[in-house]
Amino acid sequence: MRVAFVTDTGTGKSCEQWEKEGIFCLPLQLECEGISYDEYQTITHEQVIQKLHEKKIFRTSLPKLGYIQDLFETLKEQGYDTIFAIPICRGLSGCYDALEMIANQLDLTFIGVDCYVTAVVQTRMIQVAKQMIEQGHSLEETKESVQTIADSADTILMFKDLQHMKRGGRLTPAAAALAGLLKIVPICHINKETGGKVDTLDKVRTWKKAQDKVIDYIIKKGMDASYTFIIAHVDCLEEAKEYKKRIEERISDVQIQIIDLVTAVGIHTGLGCLALQVFKNIK
The missing domain is CATH 3.40.50.10170 (Rossmann fold)
Known part of the structure; x- marks a missing residue:
């Protein structure tokens, strides 16, 4: 063989x-x-x-x-x-x-x-x-x-460029306008339970509340420092660094790597997207 x-x-x-x-x-x-x-x-x-x-x-x-x-x-x-x-x-x-x-x-x-x-x-x-x-x-x-x-994996995405999602047909013009007016941040995730499809997890007002919501979610799932944590971003490195600090403040001894979000995904999410990928590694 x-x-x-x-x-x-x-x-x-x-x-x-x-x-x-x-x-x-x-x-x-x-x-x-x-x-x-x-x-x-x-x-x-x-x-x-x-x-x-x-x-x-x-x-x-x-x-x-x-x-x-x-x-x-x-x-x-x-x-x-x-x-x-x-x-x-x-x-x-x-x-x-x-x-x-x-x-x-x-x-x-x-x-x-x-x-x-x-x-x-x-x-x-x-x-x-x-x-x-x-x-x-x-x-x-x-x-x-x-x-x-x-x-074991879960990937949670937060979207900022709602106009890009509107141009790509993933949001109606009315929905994009309303979300922008109310400062709504869509939170989606993709994992085994979603069948490898992007599914809505929540919708939260303001960027920081959305980050806190994601951190609450992964803590509730029991994802701790024994897991691999990756933050991927679409041309928003400084915001990725701030997100990393927020996670580190909540989860003891966690090690987090920051990368560019893969191109094939980033072209759909638009600029400013932050994705947190967490999984149990095999040494």
Whole structure:
């Protein structure tokens, strides 16, 4: 058995970065003004942020089927017979199903795990999978272990650019105007319980109250310093740092990493979004 580990740029890492780790990666597609880009290859994160400032609207889609076909045919020629895949979650993309379909067409064994989200959870899961297989664990043991990461995770998002959500069709003009007038901050989350789809958690007046609401929520869930905490932001680093301090004041000994929110998500949330991703890691 020879296993190829496959993921995509929903992890927030480029295909070149994954290549250095011995993991195969496919670029998600970003479309803006009729032009399709390979995420992190033909358009950079900085270029996307600039276009968001210019009030451009993006659409996202799974990697081109031709890219998947070419990769899997090459892997088969190189002697791989098994694909272990952790793509962006099924609730947000058809990537998982496309990988499975093409693997089956080529008579490759397909092992896939739904991460129910994207970003660092997806990244850590594919890294752990590769480590475990290389250490001699079975495919089933490995799948069960990385599934526990996904099952433990929750990602909570707070939105600030309601006009961007209106332009993208995710809020009606009337709802966006009313929310802006009342200073309403939508809070959403995505996890196993939501089936990997973004679902409304709450709506709170003022940004700081929204942050406190999120912190109350994760404390109630028993998420403490033994979990991995990630704050991801869309071009609002200083607010991310302030959010980090608020969490540290409430949860003893917590270690928090701040990153850019993955491009494929940030283009939908708009500028100023803060996301908190929390999950139980496997050492």
